[in-house]
Every structure is written in structure tokens, then in C-alpha cells.
Amino acid sequence: MIVMRSSAALIESLVEDLAPVRRLDARTVMAAAALVAFATIAIVAAFFGVRSDIGAGAPDTIFLLANGLIFILALASSMAVIGMSRPGVGQSHSGWIWAAISAALLPLGAIYSIAVGGITPELMGPELMDSAHYGVDCMIKGVSLGLGIAIFQTLLLRKGAPTSPERAGWLVGVAAGSVGSFAYGLHCPINDLTHLGLWHILPIILSAAIARALVPPLIRW
Amino acid sequence: MALAQAGDRAAYTALLTVCERWLTRYYARRIAPCHLDDLVQDTLISLHRKLASYDPLRPFFPWLAAIARYRWIDHLRKIYRADETVLPDDIATPSGEDAIHAKISLERLLRHLPASQSRAIELVKIEGRSIVEAAAVTGQSESLIKVNIHRGLKKLTSLIESE
Numbered sequence: 001m002i003v004m005r006s007s008a009a010l011i012e013s014l015v016e017d018l019a020p021v022r023r024l025d026a027r028t029v030m031a032a033a034a035l036v037a038f039a040t041i042a043i044v045a046a047f048f049g050v051r052s053d054i055g056a057g058a059p060d061t062i063f064l065l066a067n068g069l070i071f072i073l074a075l076a077s078s079m080a081v082i083g084m085s086r087p088g089v090g091q092s093h094s095g096w097i098w099a100a101i102s103a104a105l106l107p108l109g110a111i112y113s114i115a116v117g118g119i120t121p122e123l124m125g126p127e128l129m130d131s132a133h134y135g136v137d138c139m140i141k142g143v144s145l146g147l148g149i150a151i152f153q154t155l156l157l158r159k160g161a162p163t164s165p166e167r168a169g170w171l172v173g174v175a176a177g178s179v180g181s182f183a184y185g186l187h188c189p190i191n192d193l194t195h196l197g198l199w200h201i202l203p204i205i206l207s208a209a210i211a212r213a214l215v216p217p218l219i220r221w
Numbered sequence: 222m223a224l225a226q227a228g229d230r231a232a233y234t235a236l237l238t239v240c241e242r243w244l245t246r247y248y249a250r251r252i253a254p255c256h257l258d259d260l261v262q263d264t265l266i267s268l269h270r271k272l273a274s275y276d277p278l279r280p281f282f283p284w285l286a287a288i289a290r291y292r293w294i295d296h297l298r299k300i301y302r303a304d305e306t307v308l309p310d311d312i313a314t315p316s317g318e319d320a321i322h323a324k325i326s327l328e329r330l331l332r333h334l335p336a337s338q339s340r341a342i343e344l345v346k347i348e349g350r351s352i353v354e355a356a357a358v359t360g361q362s363e364s365l366i367k368v369n370i371h372r373g374l375k376k377l378t379s380l381i382e383s384e
Contacts, residue, residue, distance in 0.1 A: 007241050007258065007261060007262060007265070010262050010265060010266070011234065011237040011238060011241060011265065012234075014233075014237060014265060014266070014269045015230050015233050015234050015237065017269065018225065018228060018230055018233050018269075019228060020226065020227050020228035021226050021272045021273040022273060023226060023273055023275070023276065023277070024273050024274055024276070025276075026276070085274060086274045086275070086276055086279075086284075087274065087284060087287035087288065087291070087381070087382055088279060088280075088283040088284045088287050088382060089283040089286040089287050089290070089381070089382055090283050090382070090383075091283070091287075091382045091383070092382075092383055093382070094383075159273055159274070160271070160273070160274045161267070161271040161274040161287070161288060161291070163287050163288075163290070163291045163378070163381040163382055164378055164379055164381065164382075166378075167379065221267065221270065221271065
């Protein structure tokens with residue numbers, strides 16, 4: 001235990017307390033994060049199954065585009081979280097913002113698609129209920145599947161020294177939601193831009209809000 | 222630092238001694254003198270607890286400065302009013318490492334705040350004046366002083382590594 005005394009006495013006490021530490025090596029941490037992401041995908045494959053078009057080697061273009069953008073957001077936000085665990089004046093962790101802007105094209109595209117197509121009579125009937133049902137399912141599964149990466153990144157930040165806990169909280173949520181949404185996207189058979197742009201992006205927004213509220217108190221130092 | 226991370230106590234003693242001196246200079250005139258020792262010691266403890274977060278492939282001082290800035294802002298949040306209000310003029314300031322210091326200094330961080338926010342922080346949190354006194358000096362209302370301090374500290378946190 002460290003007791004506050006004069007600086008010389010404190011230094012002596014800190015030196016006595018010294019034990020070899022395992023560094024937060026970026027490559028090792030990235031590999032561990034990738035492992036957690038693969039485990040998440042494996043859970044989707046094992047419990048829900050993978051889309052048939054992926055198995056056939058001819059995935060749908062809209063799906064590829066949407067899940068590709070979400071994957072890039074997952075990668076960029078995870079890199080930012082890893083960077084934030086190892087502080088340094090002069091470092092920038094802003095690359096994820098561009099990935100987020102790119103991913104924002106999906107909900108914008110969905111809104112545009114609704115605006116141009118309008119609400120057709122079919123959409124007011126049972127199909128709307130079906131669509132909402134599938135959508136909510138995708139959203140809940142996306143958030144839930146992000147839990148593993150959220151726990152991993154929170155533990156990483158607890159070991160590290162994030163200087164902006166609030167921003168780190170947002171980013172953990174964005175990364176977790178993106179990984180969860182990407183993983184469940186490998187199962188979800190719907191290729192519609194409206195569905196992908198809304199229900200596969202909402203888990204990211206929801207996870208970010210939850211992590212912003214929960215993570216900062218856990219990682220302050 | 223790499224030796225310290227491996228558990229070398231002699232290297233760690235030398236490192237902490239240098240850091241203690243550096244931090245004392247770094248914080249000079251940016252914290253009330255009565256809080257200087259506490260802040261330096263808090264930062265040394267943080268350094269100790271966060272040893273794993275240093276990457277030996279990167280320069281050391283930007284890492285130390287990020288930790289020092291974080292602790293400084295945290296300290297400013299905690300203290301409301303210092304007992305001592307006058308900062309002495311004879312506090313040693315760095316000379317040899319001017320170039321590095323200029324890039325990671327606390328002044329540089331404060332310069333990124335609007336003048337009203339940095340002035341409110343300096344008067345109340347660094348010089349230890351009351352909200353009423355700060356309001357009288359700046360011509361801002363008391364509630365505006367409080368808002369400026371709150372917003373300023375929040376912005377400083379977001380700038381710790383980037384500026």
C-alpha cells in the first residue's frame with residue numbers, strides 16, 4: 001500500500017512496490033481483440049447460421065457494402081480504443097470519425113430510400129410489422145453480440161491510461177455495436193438498404209449511448 | 222523506463238527522481254504552491270499504476286506529459302479554493318528542454334481555450350480566488366464563471382493528447 005509522505009519517501013515506497021509489468025503491446029492487444037471478434041462471429045455461425053449467399057460464394061452487393069462499412073467502423077473504433085489505452089501528448093485517435101461518417105451513409109441512404117419510395121400501402125400492413133419485428137431482432141442481437149468486445153475493451157482501458165474517459169466510453173460502445181452488428185449481419189438474410197441502414201446501425205448508436213453511461217466510471221484513474 | 226517495466230529497481234529510482242523534478246517544474250505556476258507537492262506525488266503514483274501503458278518504442282515525455290495533464294485537470298476539478306492566492310515569481314522554469322516543453326506544456330493546453338474560460342480557470346482553480354472575486358475581476362457574472370470553469374475543464378480533458 002502506498003502512503004503519501006515526502007516525495008523522497010514516496011519514491012522509495014513506489015520502488016519497493018515495483019514488480020515487472022506486462023506491457024500493453026499494440027500488436028498483442030489487436031490480436032486479442034481480433035480473437036474476441038472471431039469468437040463473436042463463431043457464436044453467430046454456431047447458433048444462428050451464416051447467410052446462404054456467403055456459403056455459395058456470391059454475397060449480395062448491398063449486404064457487402066453495408067457490412068463492409070460497419071466492419072471498417074468496428075476496426076477504426078477498436079484501433080482508437082487501443083490507442084487511447086496508451087496515452088501520449090501529440091497522438092490523435094480521430095481516424096474512427098471518418099469511418100463513422102462513411103457508415104452514416106447507410107442510415108442516410110435508408111432515409112432517402114423511404115423519402116423517395118414513400119410509404120406504400122403494402123408497408124402499412126402486415127409487412128411493416130414483419131419488417132419491424134425483424135428489425136428489432138437484428139438490433140437486440142447486434143447489441144448483445146457486442147458485449148464480448150465491450151468487456152474486453154473496458155478491461156483494456158482499465159489496465160491502460162485513457163485521458164478522456166467519456167470519449168473512450170463512446171468509442172467502446174461504437175466498437176462493440178459495430179462488431180455485434182457486423183457479426184449478426186453475417187446471418188441476417190435481408191438485403192434491403194432500408195433495413196440495413198436503420199436496424200443494423202441502431203445497435204451501434206444504442207451501444208454507444210449505453211457504453212457512454214456505463215464505461216467512464218469504470219475506467220477513470 | 223523499459224528497465225523499470227522489467228522490474229529494475231535502481232533504474233526505477235533514477236527514473237522517478239528525474240520525473241519528480243520534471244513534474245515540479247512542469248506544474249510550477251499552474252497550480253497553487255500549497256498543492257504542488259500533492260499533485261506531483263499524485264502523478265508519480267499514477268505513473269506507477271500505469272507503467273504498463275508506456276510503449277518503450279515511443280518517446281517517454283509525451284507519455285509522462287499526458288499523465289501529468291490528466292492529473293492536473295483532475296486536480297483542478299477537485300480543488301475549489303486554495304488557501305494561498307499568490308504565485309511566487311521565482312519558481313524555476315525549464316531551460317534545456319524548451320522545445321519539448323513548449324509542445325507539451327500546460328500553457329499550450331490553456332491557450333486552446335477561449336479567453337473567458339482560461340481566465341476563469343486561472344483565477345479560481347489556479348490562483349485560488351473565490352467565484353465572487355473572479356466575477357469582479359473579469360466582469361463576468363458568478364454563474365458564468367462557474368459555467369466557464371466547467372466547460373473549460375471539459376474541453377481541456379478532450380485536448381490532453383491532441384494538443
